[in-house]
Amino acid sequence: MSDVIAGRIALVDPLARGASGSLWRAVDRRHGAICAAKVMRQRDGAEVLRFVREQAVGGAQGLGAHPHLLPPYTWAAEDDTIVLVMPLVHGGTLADAVREHGPLPVPLVAALLRQLLDALAAVHAAGWVHRDVKPANLLLDATGSGAPHLLLADFGIALHETDIRLTETGMVAGTPGFLPPEAMTGTGGAAQDVWAAAACALEALDPTPPRERPDPAGRAEQARRALDGAPTPGPALRWLLAAMLDPDPLRRPSAAEARDLLPSAPPAPSDRIVLEDRIPSLPEDAVGAGLPEVPLGGPTGMSTTLPGLHARISSAASVSTAASVPSPPSAPAMPSADPADDPTIPRGPRPGAGSPGTPALPGTPATEEITGDGAATRGWRGRLAGALLLSSAVCLAAAGTLGALALHGW
Template sequence: MTQVFAGRYQLVDLLGRGGMGDVWRVWDLRDGVYRAAKLQRQADSASLLRFVRESSTSVEHPHVVAPTGWSAEDGTVLFAMPIIAGGSVAQVVADHGPLPDAWVQEVGRQLFVALQAVHDAGLVHRDVKPANLLLEATGTASPVLRLSDFGIAAVVDEPRLTRAWEVVHTPGYAAPEVFTDADPSPLQDLYAAGVVLAEMLTAARPRPDGIVPVPPGPLGPVVQRLVEPDPARRFASAREAGAALSAVVVAPATGEPVEVFSHLPEWPEGWGPGGPGTATPPTAARVAVRADEPTRRRPVTPRQPLPGPPVETPPAPQRRSERRGVPVGAWLLAVAGVGLVVAAVVTGVR
């Protein structure tokens, strides 16, 4: 029996670890559905306050991941949200490299729709980056984006959780005015969105010097205006930016299609699509997965793999003769020579 948190959320398996906590797949005993649950594992009050703020940030929108509830038990806080199975834009860029203009345009359009909903709610996200842009597992069909992670979101005109000189944005995606103690503004989210668009088009991470190279192509002018150092020269709103992006005429994508497949691990023992005790027999599972299933989980060879730890390869076992540094042929000749000497000695004795 797996652990049950706060009498409601049964922990199934670990999906990932982040700076603000661990993310688990849980079974909601009350609602009878699977959810993703983030558990706060840091003890300092500032991180816990941000965690609670994220759990209370509820923007109901198709392109925003809204928390469904939260609980606390023995000094640990958990908040639940829908499971988004397709990974993140960061993983798609790592798998496919530079993405087609048409794909980037659609993802960007949905991002600006989500940001407009966030800004209309009086919030500034402050952490727009590829890792926080989650995707539904749609296979090679049109992507469906969900903006997530409101852990450092700020409410406009409310006191900040950081000191004046402290920067909480992710380096490379922060607008220049963030470093001059500017108050949180929706225009800072637009700058970060421009960096994200450039990264999707080029597969290049943001430069440490803060300069954003504008990629060539039809989407370049939109990116250029989004990453203007002067906030007054950017688009006035996410809605305006989305309209400008959608108005660009781009060529249909050609070549290998971009695939967004499920990144969820296999069901642990005793679990299945219907909850605990509904595991599908292996034979039936193979029959259920069709060859044309668009959201099936299958391996993809990353084009930009992350470097892993060096693996020490144990030396191959050597034959006894090789360990002594004597070739096998030499041993055979030596044995034959000894045989001839023995034969000669025996003959002489007779």
């Protein structure tokens, strides 16, 4: 039996563990579909801040629908556990691909870099800076021998242009080896993501152990060596990586500009690697077996098998209203002892009601009649209330005037 978070996300089996939490295959019970769930515990304020940033990016200007972005599409919380929910990606990460295949073909790296820059262009256009672009955060769909499909994930330290920077002395946000020179001083903006994207491309072209990676100033020389004599698009890629790795962030191209300088055609079959499904199938008797998966673009358009919170609240309110105890029925009208109410007794016009021989009282409507619903009673009571309100207003005005005179010494 699986754990269910907040009545919606059923955890099935763990897939990976990291410093900020664990990644699970799960079932989104609202849509009846398989998803990925990043489970984090609220151990301190930093973890809560990571959660807030990730779910904020997921709802920013439709970024979740971008083909190369993988922010969370929803979240759930219960006790001290918070869960970020996103589609499940089966092909591993760019770091996995490099570790298993070694240096990747130049055309393949150019295609992956173009997809990454396209994702960053959308992020930057929405006012966000990712700040942790690295191979481990670049997910690959299991496309087999087909064209690659990259998705940028993990927005835990992303920063919006309107956010207040709370950088402490000596604290650097990001991963060593993929940080531009300006990040060391606690500054940086969209240009730091461009620099990191170039560093990711270099890692795919020329894998280097973390302890042997050159400092930021030596990355451009690494690009020259890795692409020296490489076939097309090697020369163009070498020039572009040098521009993206410029020490001056103001001289780097934007993500959109760099993307448009790369070929849009997918790499030839001979320049690809096989990206197999790295996630095993569920046993037939496991929770979620046989269910569809949430598409990479998110659950928009999927049917819902479990109503959302607002729908459940509205339904509960409707049931509560329908089940409320009705008011007791009104008592039957009793015969009146007033002769005026007896229809068998002839009556003439009431004095003061505009009868031919009696002038109407001042301020009394000539057509006012005594009725069983007490309309005449409410009429004189309303006029009495109005008179009382008017007199109260006059008294307040008089008191204010006297107070003003007293202040001026009169």
